[in-house]
Amino acid sequence: MTTPLRPPPKKNPERRTLSPTIPPQARSRAAMGLTAAAAEGRFAMQVCGECGAVLYPARDACNKCLSVELSWQDVDPRGELLAETTVRTSTNLYFRERAPWRAGTVRLDAGPIIICHIHGDVPPRARVVMTNRLDRAGQGVLLAMPETPAPDMEDDPQLRAMTSDPKLRRVLIVDGRSDNAPAIAKALHKAGATTIFVGEAEGWRPNPHRAALQAVPGVQVLPLDVTDSASIRELAGEIGGKVDILINNARFIRPGGVLARGDTAFAQQEFDVNVMGLMRLAQAFGPGMCARTADGVNSAVAWVNILSAYALVNMPEFGSFAASQAAALSLGQSLRGEFRDSGLRVMHVFVGPTEDDWHQPLPPPKVAPGSLANDLVKGLQAGLEDVYCGDVAKELVARFRAGPKVLEREMTMGGRS
Amino acid sequence: MPTPASPTTRSRPRQSYEGVALVAPASVPYQRYSTQTAHWWIARALRMALDAAGLRSGDLDGLSMASFTLFPDTAVGLTQHLGLSPRWLDHIPMGGAAGIVALRRAARAVQSGDADIVACVAGDTNHIDSFRQLLSSFSRFQADAAYPYGYGGPNANFALLTDRYMHEYGATREDFGRIAVSQRDNALRNPNALMKKPLSLQQYLDARPIADPIALFDCVMPCAGAEAFLVMTVDEAERRNLPYATLEAAIERHNANPDDPIQLRGGWTVDADQLYQMADCTPQDIDLLQTYDDYPVISMMQIEDLGFCAKGKAAQFVRDHDLTIDGDFPHNTSGGQLSAGQAGAAGGFLGLVEAIRQVTGTAGPTQVPGARRAMVSGFGMINYDRGLCSGAAILKGNGP
Structure with a gap:
């Protein structure tokens, strides 16, 4: 019988935090x-x-x-x-x-x-x-x-030691304005997360999800704007030593590729939130999390990026957004390398079109916030690095593995297949 | 378990090792840690063997070398380092089987005239941390599929097969303890053994657990040291008036019984019959046995697989016999690796060098009275879940 975990005592600041160590990582290529x-x-x-x-x-x-x-x-x-x-x-x-x-x-x-x-x-x-x-x-x-x-x-x-289980851990959900934030917070609470920090940009604007978020036990809504380095640094200074799992769900999305847009304004925002936002978050929260990966029951375990499955291959209908997702995926791979020695895991959740305003013109199936939250938490509990959420994402990755060039050609046919 | 039909059962009769002499057994006293290099240890063993035979290094025309810590050098680099010009050269990366394998090859080289005098030498140093470093680069299967699982090193590997052996055959920790305790008794008579204090069965049983069911006194102590001997013709040995042993028979086998789910037997099961046939003797004719004792369970496997008792009966065998120098079944008379120390590849030479001393009557304080025929066994190279190399030899001499 497994002895159930107990909430850890309050951390003694005079005691040294155990340095991160990792098990042997040398492997042959075949292995x-x-x-x-x-x-x-x-x-x-x-x-x-x-x-x-x-x-x-x-x-x-x-x-x-x-x-x-x-x-x-x-x-x-x-x-x-x-x-x-x-x-x-x-x-x-x-x-x-x-x-x-x-x-x-x-x-x-x-x-x-x-x-x-x-x-x-x-x-x-x-x-x-x-x-x-x-x-x-x-x-x-x-x-x-x-x-x-x-x-x-x-x-x-x-x-x-092999999973990223949220049980008795403290989580930061970066964007409380996202349609998926309440569902993720609820799923985390159900999985036993003790504290769920939720970031909220521009607190003066009404947030339709705020009530639902605050109804989840353990939720604390705090100011956080991923386009603002000072805001990120301020929050990291406040709670950086208490974030065991960071879920980056910040996202800016508009339809269109290159020619459908007259300028680069939306593209700039897409890259500012989806790529630079990730970089700013990692620079502020990454080092502190890496230092706390051997810190007992509530050690830092995982960094989660929610990405569009079109990070794998471009979808011209959302061509500019997909490019930002490809860049974010690549940055996440870099973080895997940079976090490696600490054992902090980067988990990517690839989702197909989500059930929201911006994907309204696309046909179903679309990913509902509840399914996304569910797959994300299950991925943490299993300790995964890559989660494909929803039928579209699962099909896309299968086609990508079968032949990236064929998939690329199919994606660029629009509806004329 | 039935022994599968093997290629050896239908092979041609083997030629004898007639005319080959093993002389000048040399052991450089071991040290727990050494600031010296493997080159230094090997040089000392070589010099010691040559001095014992009244030879100079220029007289050697063959060299067989085994070492784990000579990196980046191999036997080739060593020839220049030590100023040797052999016409026959061998490098044996087979750990605990290195002695037997070196002997088999050197004997054939001398017999055929490819070389006249071959020095077989094994030596390793042991720096602080060098055991950890050796482990980390031991083999691909170990790195891929064993180390990530608790990194218990060989202790964990052998713990698994000890666990299964105990379950299958009803052996107990006391049985393993009998081997360790009697070897300690032997070691107390060997001035070069690292272990100097007596060991009681109770101390063995109470020892700190390392990787269950293995505890501290099941494990060898890594150390620095070197062992060597010379192989030449009997004529040459007699001309030089050197006490010598002859090689009656020898076998080796690698990756035997690969379908056994857990290693409860070694390659000896495949070739032991041939060993006795070639030496024209039976287990009852063996005056002393030197097994490769990296863990007591492996010595038990050798006692069974080499025919001293039936499979699974070694526990009863060690209960019924006295394994000390003066006992009815002298075993690992120098104390073995468990009590003399494990000097890397030299551990694969320890029993062989001691056996040459025994059958030539030159073992001094560890001498078994009347020792004329000795069996030496080697076992080496845990590659994933089992040791891959096994070998054995029967030596004969004029005794004390």
Whole structure:
């Protein structure tokens, strides 16, 4: 049985905050297929294209038939725990500070032998279900979970070390004027977030979502304008040391590509909010969050950017906006590199057209704020890096992976396909 | 588990190692930490072996080298560093199996005339932090698929198979303790052993847990040290009036039984029959056994797989036998790595060098009375979930 997490005591400012450390991150290129699958929560193994053997650890050639035609495929995650150990000492700082640590050997029903982390609720030599997670180094690792869910199992220390669970954490939602802000705040509260800071630009203007936001327990509405460096710095000075998860939902969107607009005014605003806003936020909040990634129950864990799925490929009907999303995606990738040593995770939530005024001319399906909030929180609970929210985003990424050039050509056909 | 049909069961009869002599066993006393380099340790062992044989380095025409800490050099760089001009050169990155493998190759080189006198040497230094650094670059599978899971190093790897071994065969911590305790008794007679204090079974059982079920005295102590011996013809050894051992038989095997889900047996299961056939003897004829003891469970596996008892019965075997120098089954007479120390690749030479001393009657305080036939076993290179290399040899000498 997992011991449920308790709210941490008030932080003693005289005590040193534990420095961030990360687990070993060296991997072969082949092994990072596991990481790619873990980023979106899939359990995948290398499969031989010739003899069908399921292979692990990752290889460059099949150890049954020497074929080099290997690909990562989703496989049956069930298996049996054959042996286990509790590591009580390690030369690696990350594990030394977190010992004891449970690890074991699982024989997957699909064949391979897997050395893995073991969830505390797995009994000795039991049947298990394998999951593929990102650890704090941002690398894919395998964690054996109990066959049947147990109470408070999300609080298991080894599991929690791999997720970005909002439970007992403090979150900043950047834009309280966004249509999705109340739904995200509600979902976070339901997931156990203790404090939900919500930014609001130009407080003198009425905010139609304010009442709904303030009805959510733990919500504090605070002034924040992502186009104003001073406003961001001021808020960071006030709450920067208490933000464990930052959700950047600020967005400026107008229809049109290049020719439909007579000037660059909207484009400037799109880039100011969607790209420069992200940069300003990261410069103000990033360093403080990176310093607090080993800070106990409410350590800093994740930075979330909500992006349009058209960050992957341009949609000329919203061509200028899509360009700002591509730039924001690229910036988020840079942040992944810059946050790496701290273990702070960048999660991207890719959404298709959302249910709002600006997408009114587009046909359904469209993403409702509730679904977005739901997928976002589930992504945090699973510790993902990439979440594709809604049918349009899921289809788009599948087409993108199948052939980016084909997708680009299709996107530029307008309705004339 | 049935032994799968292997290529060896249908292979041609092997040629004997007749005419090959193993001489000049040399051990440079180990140190827990050293400020010296692997080059320094290897040079000392080489010099010690040459001095024992009355040779100079110019007399060598073959060199076999094993080391983990010689980087960026290999055996090649070492020839220039030490001023050797061999016509036969080998580098054996096989850890605990390095001694047996080096011996097999050197013996054939001497037998065939490719070399006349081969020095087999293994040495490593141990700086503060060098063990951690060695771990971090050990192998691709380890880095990809073992280290990210708690980074327990070899302790965790062997903890997993110890756990399974105990579950399958009913071995207990007391059984493993018997191996550790008797080796400590042996080590107390070896002036070069790092461990100088007696160890009781209770102390073994009460020790600090490291990676369950492995505790402190299941683990070897990494240290600096070097071991060496020379391989030459019997004629040459006799002409020089050197006590020598002959090589009766030797086997090696890599990545054996790959479909075993957890390693509960080594490659010896594939080749042990051939080992005894070649040496024309049985386990009862072996006067002493030197196993590779990185963890007691591995010694138990060797005792089983090399035919001293049935599979899974080593726990009973160690309960029924006295494994000390004066006992009825002398085992790891120098104290083994568990009590003498593990000097990197030299750990793969420790038992072999001690066995040469034993069968030539030159082991001094650790001498087993009447030791004429010794078996030495090697095991090395945890690559992911198991040790990949195994080997064994039977040596014979005129005894004390």
